[in-house]
Amino acid sequence: MANKHAIGIDLGTTYSCVAIWEERNSRAEIIHNDQGNRTTPSFVAFTDSQRLVGDAAKNQASTNPTNTVFDAKRLIGRKYSDPVIENDLKLWPFKVVADAEDKPKIVVNYKGQEKELTPEEISSMILTKMKDIAVAFLESPVTDAVVTVPAYFSHSQRKATKDAGTIAGLNVMRIINEPTAAALAYGLQKKPNCVEKRNVFVFDLGGGTLDVSLLTIKGGTYQVKATAGDTHLGGEDFDNRMAKRILSFLVGGSSRIPKVQKLLQSFFPGKELCKSINPDEAVAYGAAVQAYMINNGQGGNDSKTLKNLVLMDVTPLSLGTSIKGDLMSVLIPRNTPIPAKKKGTYFTDSDDQPTVCVDVYEGERLRASENNMLGLFSFDVPPAPRGFPIYICFDVNEDGILSVSAEEKLTGKKQEITINNGTGRFSAKEVAKMIEEAEMLKDEDEKYKERVKAKNALDECVYKVKKAIKDGNFFSKVSAMDKQRIMAAIREAREMVNNDGVEQGETYQYKKCLMELQSVTNEIMGKINSDYEEGDNED
Incomplete structure (x- = not known):
């Protein structure tokens, strides 16, 4: 291969998976780990002598529970005071504390010393493991990767995931949504030559998250129409409920649970559930496709299969700023295809107003204060009568990460903010409730x-x-x-x-x-x- 390799990684709550697109066979190859398994437990353990990642970490979890870390995906990009974390603390055997900025730190004993680690660091160890698996298979260095996240992951969670990739020595070329990646796997494996328009509903129930997306597939164009989900609902939550009642646990991919399949079948009467795609591998498969396309250009050398492939994802929530009267002025509505760039013109409220406060919100409520503030910055403006125009631009990139800029034309001054990891945000449950309340109210x-x-x-x-x-x-x-x-x-x-x-x-x-x-x-x-x-x- 002329170009360097780019891999696709499904960084899961309970298991992770890595894949590479093979030009020779025109398909994605799921790469086995050193134990011969196609998926690797998202576990990291610390002992008096070594650090363990993957199968080895999970295998000793029962004898070393306080130093075996899992569920890092449920911590990443969140604040310690987040109610979601407060509830999970009761279930985790390892210790989690808050730092001075209210960020969670995981406390372990490693080689006889207490050590505090961030969720990004734990996730980076898992990503490093996935990279090493790919390097062993390819027998060549790997730096470029596409990493998947739940569709309802926040800006801070997406940024934190990219940071974890950087810590792992990876160039994260793109962050894509898990159900979108799964749809790629479905389209390429099931009906690669179909040119008719199809509506596809992706139900992605993993170990720790639930994502559902509605897409249309026509030829090689995959367009996400709408997405929803819960970043804190998966097989582990079923396990915990069951454990409280019968001290047992569930085994297997969560979407394989017969009751879940029965509920889906009843919700879509007359429609056949596609169960032939391996649910543990579909997301990594799609990520590998995207990684190959980014690394080699549209279709790359594999023009037969990927030549006309186009992937269009969407924003899960509306993005905007507040205007006079605490009204939410939406610049990018929810379910807008990304990347997206929208501009709006706003005006000063008083004569000779010295500054304008640009605040950034996400949500569906009419009142800005009832949505979630992502960030804000002050912007100096020259002395002018009331009604002086300020131009605000919202820019969401392919990773779903938002940048906001403000500009005034008189002096040409411009200021920009990128929503970062420190930004607080609602949990997925709060997001869903927020949308529901918006309809009710x-x-x-x-x-x-x-x-x-x-x-x-x-x-x-x-x-x-x-x-x-x-x-x-x-x-x-x-x-x-x-x-x-x-x-x-x-x-x-x-x-x-x-x-x-x-x-x-x-x-x-x-x-x-x-x-x-x-x-x-x-x-x-x-x-x-x-x-x-x-x-x-x-x-």
């Missing part, structure tokens, strides 16, 4: 939206009226009575705008106040114009 959101619109309209009217009467000759043209009336109307409107205690149901108060201010203003302006016209006629 849609009416409430609409009422709030109307209230904010009415308040902003009143505020804008006050601003324009005050600006108009700044004319030094204005008050010389009106009677003392009219002057008192317009100043009283402005004062009442200003108090109404500044009154944050007005309830949602009192939108009419803003509208009523606006009508009164407009009525007084129009009447007085009408008098001025009338007097002006009469003066012209006399001349």
Whole structure:
């Protein structure tokens, strides 16, 4: 092969798998580990003499439980205070503590000394093991890889996974979603020459996560239409529930559980479940395909099988920024194909405003504060009247990682933020609940939206009226009575705008106040114009 090798890695909660695309046979090859197994336990153990990874680590877990680490995927990219971790701590035999930044650290005893390790470090050890398996098989160095993650993995979890790859000495060319990779395996193994459009529902229930995605496949184009999931639901959770009742455990891929298959069959009556694809290997298979394509260009040298293959994934949640009234202004809606780049124009709220705070949210609620804040930064702007434009750009790359920039054209100043590992985020369960609540509370959101619109309209009217009467000759043209009336109307409107205690149901108060201010203003302006016209006629 002219180009260097690129591998696909399924970094799983309980088991991991590595594959390579073989041009000669036009298929992905799942690589056996040194024990002859096609999957490797995602376990790392520490003893008085050595560190163990994979099968060797899992085999001694019962005799060395406090120093045998697993489930690193459930820790990576999360904060220690995350409720998900708090619940898992009760189930893990190893010790987990919080560092000064509320990040989890795993405590083990290695060679007689206590050592604290991050989830990224543990994951990097598993990735290193997968890389070593590939190197032994290929008999040549490997640095490039595509690594898969659950579709609902957060920005911080994706970044942390890339960091783990870097620690492992890998160039992680792409992070792709597990169900998308599985769909590639299905399309290439089952119906590689089919040109008709097919709708495919991927149900990926692993050891620790659940992902479901709806895709359309037409020819070589794989387009994800929608995705959902739970990053904390898998076979291990079934094991834990069963263990509480009968002190037993389940064996085998979670999607092979007959009850799970029965539930799926009843949900899709008349549709045949595709069970011929090995669920333990499908994700790694798809990752290997993607790795080959990135490393060798579209289709590479294997033009027969991969020539027209196109993969289009989506964002799991809407991304946006807050605007006046705590409204969420969405720039990239959920299920938007990635990579995606969207721009929006926003305006300053006051005259000579020195800075603009750009905050970044993800979620489906109308109120920005009820979504999850991913990050924020302050952006200096030159002195200018209210309404000075700021251009904000959201850019989601192929890995699903977000960058946000703000720019003003007057001086050409630009500032950017990339959402990083330190950013907090909702758990998958909270995300699902957030979407559900958004649907349930849609009416409430609409009422709030109307209230904010009415308040902003009143505020804008006050601003324009005050600006108009700044004319030094204005008050010389009106009677003392009219002057008192317009100043009283402005004062009442200003108090109404500044009154944050007005309830949602009192939108009419803003509208009523606006009508009164407009009525007084129009009447007085009408008098001025009338007097002006009469003066012209006399001349």
